Amino acid sequence: MEESASPTPAPGSMLARQRVRSAWLFLLPTLVVLAGVAGWPLFRTFWFAFTNASLADPGPPEYVGMENFATIWDDPDWWQSVRNTFLFTGVSVTLETVLGMVIALTLNTRFRGRGVLRAAVLVPWAIPTVVSAKMWGWMFHDVYGVINEMLLHVGWISGPIAWTVDPKLSMVAIIAVDVWKTTPFMTLLLLAALQMLPEELYEAAKLDGAHPVMVFFRITLPLIRGPMMVAIIFRVLDALRVFDLFYILTSNSSESMSMAVYARQQMFEFQDLGLGAAAASLLFGLIALFTVVYLVLGRDSVAQEAA
C-alpha cells in the first residue's frame, strides 16, 4: 500500500543484514520487558496448572500431570461457564458490530456538530468497566432501579423485574451493558476505516444512479472488510476473557459465571491455585486458537488488501 521512506536494499546484501541486525537491537528492550511482564507470569500459570499448588498449603507444589485438566473437564459448572461466555461473546459482538456500523455511517456524513457528537459517543468507552457495571447494577435494581421505573411507567411490565437475579435475565443485562460500553470502540475503528475511502468511488456510484443500500454492500463493505475484521477479532478476544461485568452484575451463582470468574473462584475462593491455573490456561488456549484461526483466515484477506 504505502511507499517506505527509503528504497529497500537487495536481500542478502551487507546493508540488508545490517538493517536486520539494528532492527533486532532496537526491539531487544521491548522483548526483554515483554518476557518479564507477560511471558514469565504466563509460563508460571502453565506450570501451576500441572501441580497441586494451593494457597492454603504453604509447602512447595507437587507435579500431578493432567489431573487438574481432567477435574475441570468433568465439572458441569465449567461447561456452564463456557456456554455463558460464548453466548455473551456471540451476541454482544454481533450487536456491537451492527450498531457500531450504523453510528459510524451516520458520523461519516457531514453535518453540524459532528465533532461534538463524535466526542460524546466515546463517553461510555472512557468509563472504567467496574464503575459502569456498578452504575448499571443500581439502574437494574429491582426496588429502586430506574430501568424498572421506566418500563413500569410505559406499561411494558406489570411488576418490577429483578434483572440481575435470574441467569437468563442477567445475561440480557450484561449484554446490554457491554453493548452500551463497547459500541463506541467499534464505531471509532469503523469510522477511521470509512474516512480512508476515496470520495470518487461514491461520486461515480451516484452518477450511475446506484441505490445507497447497494452502494453500502457493493462498495463500502468490501473496502472496509479488513479493518472491520480487525475490530471484530479485538472485541471477540476481549469478550472471551470477560470478568468484571459478570462478577458485579450477577448473583455469582454457578449458573451465571464466565470462564474468568470460574478460574478466579477456583484459585482464590477455593485456594486451589492448580485448578485455577488450569482453567486460566484453557481460557488462554481458547483465545490463542481464535487468534490463530483469524490469522490464517486473515492472511488471504490481507493478501487481497495488498493486491
Added chain:
Amino acid sequence: MRHVLFAMSVATTLVVPTVASAAETVAIACGTVGKEFELCKQGSEAWAKKTGNEVKLVSGPTDASEQLTVFQQQLSAGSSDIDVFRVDIIWPGILGAHFIDLKPYISDDVVQQHFPAIVKNNTVDGKLVAMPWFTDAGVLYYRSDLLEKHGQKPPATWEELAATAKLVQDAERKAGNDKMVGFVFEAKAAETLTCNALEWIDSFGGGSIVADDGKVTIDNPKAIKAIQTAASWIGTISPQGVLNYEEEGARGVFQSGNAVFMRNWPYAWALSQAPDSPVKGKVGVVALPKGGADGKSSGTLGGWNLAVSKYSKHQKAAADLVKYLTSSEEQKRRAIQGSFNPTITSLYKDPEVLKANPFFGTLLDTFTNAVARPAKVTGAKYSRVSSDFRNAVHSVLSGSGKPEEKLKDLQKKLTAMSKKGKW
C-alpha cells in the same frame, strides 16, 4: 510468586493512615462497613493513646468471601502489611496456620470469660489463633407499628410469618404503599446465603449439611421441606431481588420502611434505631421462626474474632491491641453503640447493655445455642462445601431447580468430595 502475591495484596487494599507518631505502628483490618469501621477506629485509637503507639486502619472488600480472598493472598505471600486481622468464625480452620498463638499474651482467666464454644472454635491444634470479639446469630426484625396496626403478633413459625407478611404487605399496598414487601433476607449466592439456608434447615430439624462425624446429611426430607418453604416466599412475600441481596441490601429495604420482616444479624438493630432512621422506634426483634410446630428456633452462628499474623513485625504490640479490643470494657462500648454482641457471658447481665439492646436478654438462648456451619469438620474444603450448598439452594429459590433433585445431587457431590466422610 511471593512478590507477585505481595504486589497484588498491596494493590487490593486501601490504607487509611491515622494521626500521631510513636513507638510502633500496628496495622489492623477490622470491618469495612460504616458503623463498625468507626467503632474499631475509636477503639484502636484509644489503645494507641493509652500505650503511646500508633495504629493504621486498613479497609478492604465488604463481602466476607472477598475479604478471605484478599487476606489469603497477603498471608500466603508472608506480607507484614497487616498485623491484626478480623477473622470470621469459619476461618480459623482455613487461615489458622498463619496466626500466632495468643495464649502467651492473654491470661487464661481472661480467655475463660468468653463463650467456651467460640474459644474452642478458635483453638486450632492447641493454639488459640484468634480472640473472640463479637458473636452473631441470625434474628428476625419486624415492624412493630405495622403489626399492631393490622392486629398481628410476631410469628412463631415460618407459616405464620408467611401469612402475616402477606396480610400486612397486601393491606399496605392497598393503602397506597406499592413498594411494601413482606419479608427480606439475604439470598445472594454468597456465604450469607449459606447462613440463611442453614437456619431454615436447622429450624425444621434437617441437620447442618455435614454432621460432626463428617457424614454428609443434606439429602433428607426435612431439609427438602425447609428449602421448599423458602422457595415459596420468592415472588409472594419477598421480591425476586432478595436473590441478589446481601446484609446491606436487605437492610436498605427494611430501614427505608419498605419491608414488614427482615432476617439479619444484630448489627442492624443499632442502625435501625439511629436518629435519622425512618423506622426508629418502630422495630422489634425476636428469634427466627420455628420450622413447623415441632421445629425449633434457629440462628446460624456468626461472629468475628481478632488474630495476629505470624509475619507481623510488631507481634507483641499487635497482641496487646487484640487484648484491648476484646476486653470487657471495649466489648461493652461496642454493644451499647453498635449492638455488637459481646462474647463475654457476664455482659449479658449488664443493665446498660440490655437497655441499649433489649433483645440481648430475651434472645440469649439463640446466641448461646446458635447452629454452627460445618467449617470445622470440612476444614480446608469448607469454601467448596459452602459454595456448592448455596448454589444448589440459589437455583431452587430462583426456580431453575427442584429441591429433591438439587439436594440429591449435592449429597452425591459432597460425599465424593469428603472421601467417604474423612474430609
